[in-house]
Amino acid sequence: MGDLETTLARWLGASCSLTFGRASTGLYALFRSLAAKGPGGEVLIPELCCETIAPTAYYAGLTPVMVDVDPETLGPSVHAVAASISPRTRALLLIYVFGIPFDIRPFLAMGTEHDFLVIEDIAQGVGGEFDGEPLGSRGDAALLSFGPGKILHGGGGALVLRDGGPTASALPAIRAEIDARPQAGSFDRLALSFRNLTHGLAGLSRSDPRIDVSSAFRSLLPHYERVMVRPRTALDADSIISQIHRIEEDRGRRFARYLTYRDRLDGTGWRILDLPDTAMCWRVCLVAPDATTALDASARLLASGLPASNHYFPVGLLVDGTSGAVASDLGHRLLNLWVDESVTDEEIERTTELLVA
Numbered sequence: 001m002g003d004l005e006t007t008l009a010r011w012l013g014a015s016c017s018l019t020f021g022r023a024s025t026g027l028y029a030l031f032r033s034l035a036a037k038g039p040g041g042e043v044l045i046p047e048l049c050c051e052t053i054a055p056t057a058y059y060a061g062l063t064p065v066m067v068d069v070d071p072e073t074l075g076p077s078v079h080a081v082a083a084s085i086s087p088r089t090r091a092l093l094l095i096y097v098f099g100i101p102f103d104i105r106p107f108l109a110m111g112t113e114h115d116f117l118v119i120e121d122i123a124q125g126v127g128g129e130f131d132g133e134p135l136g137s138r139g140d141a142a143l144l145s146f147g148p149g150k151i152l153h154g155g156g157g158a159l160v161l162r163d164g165g166p167t168a169s170a171l172p173a174i175r176a177e178i179d180a181r182p183q184a185g186s187f188d189r190l191a192l193s194f195r196n197l198t199h200g201l202a203g204l205s206r207s208d209p210r211i212d213v214s215s216a217f218r219s220l221l222p223h224y225e226r227v228m229v230r231p232r233t234a235l236d237a238d239s240i241i242s243q244i245h246r247i248e249e250d251r252g253r254r255f256a257r258y259l260t261y262r263d264r265l266d267g268t269g270w271r272i273l274d275l276p277d278t279a280m281c282w283r284v285c286l287v288a289p290d291a292t293t294a295l296d297a298s299a300r301l302l303a304s305g306l307p308a309s310n311h312y313f314p315v316g317l318l319v320d321g322t323s324g325a326v327a328s329d330l331g332h333r334l335l336n337l338w339v340d341e342s343v344t345d346e347e348i349e350r351t352t353e354l355l356v357a
């Protein structure tokens with residue numbers, strides 16, 4: 001574990017790194033250290049994100065405040081963040097959704113001015129760069145996931161912290177407390193239940209936006225805490241380190257596949273979100289003209305055995321029953337396609353044929 005933590009800290013030019021049972025658990029630990037400053041703290045989270053993220057804030061004693069996204073990058077909108085800052089803001093999470101990089105300097109300036117932590121979530125963008133600097137090397141902290149299907153995989157997750165200081169020094173004790181928690185019952189079954197719950201509620205809200213799904217979501221959250229807050233179990237540090245050594249090749253291969261999709265879908269009515277060649281493409285992200293087209297296309301692809309998904313719906317619908325204008329429009333029109341080694345060139349060909357048929 002120590003070698004992986006040292007490798008990550010050195011790679012991202014930070015002072016320390018800690019591994020956790022999963023990325024969500026690292027975020028929970030970080031949020032707990034911020035909640036210890038006193039009651040009433042808030043954390044700003046972009047609306048298009050993994051549904052495990054907002055619950056970690058609740059479990060840690062912070063209130064998640066969902067912010068609308070930028071239509072070009074799917075990261076948080078600078079204006080929405082500026083409008084959501086309050087004296088209670090303790091942190092801002094920047095997520096590079098599907099690996100799409102963006103300029104974080106405006107957010108760093110806001111964090112300095114208003115004294116909150118800026119966390120770069122590089123679960124989907126690790127290995128990518130912006131302006132010649134690795135994603136995860138400029139915020140106060142970076143979050144990595146090594147979960148199945150991620151760019152770096154091998155179980156667990158990690159936090160990388162730029163400076164030592166009160167936040168970093170509180171984390172080992174919080175992690176030790178989490179690692180000592182018993183893991184009773186089946187984790188996988190409960191995790192699947194959480195996923196089904198969130199997708200079911202999002203689908204219901206999509207079918208009739210007047211239905212309030214957020215009160216059900218929030219009232220059920222306490223039952224799922226052990227899904228998000230997990231002790232460290234088998235984390236294959238050696239495999240993750242060797243993937244880090246090969247990450248440039250991985251980035252090149254993924255980008256070449258992104259270009260294939262882009263060339264084949266050019267002029268077909270599908271908008272493909274732009275990626276510079278220094279980005280790490282986690283998934284290709286297409287924007288359909290409307291929600292029905294996106295859902296029909298993914299159903300057709302899945303029925304033909306081709307991987308696709310419609311991530312991410314606006315998580316604000318679950319958290320507080322509202323969602324920003326951009327997230328609620330785009331969140332229902334996204335279609336994601338695979339570029340990792342699990343998909344063959346022939347499958348990419350069949351995917352694009354089906355999409356333009």
Ligand SMILES: Cc1ncc(COP(=O)(O)O)c(C=O)c1O
Pocket residue numbers: 022023024025050052053095121123124144145146147156157
């Ligand atoms: C951007 C992002 N952040 C955080 C997480 C949570 O990672 P983990 O499953 O390791 O808790 C995910 C998981 O899908 C993710 O996509």
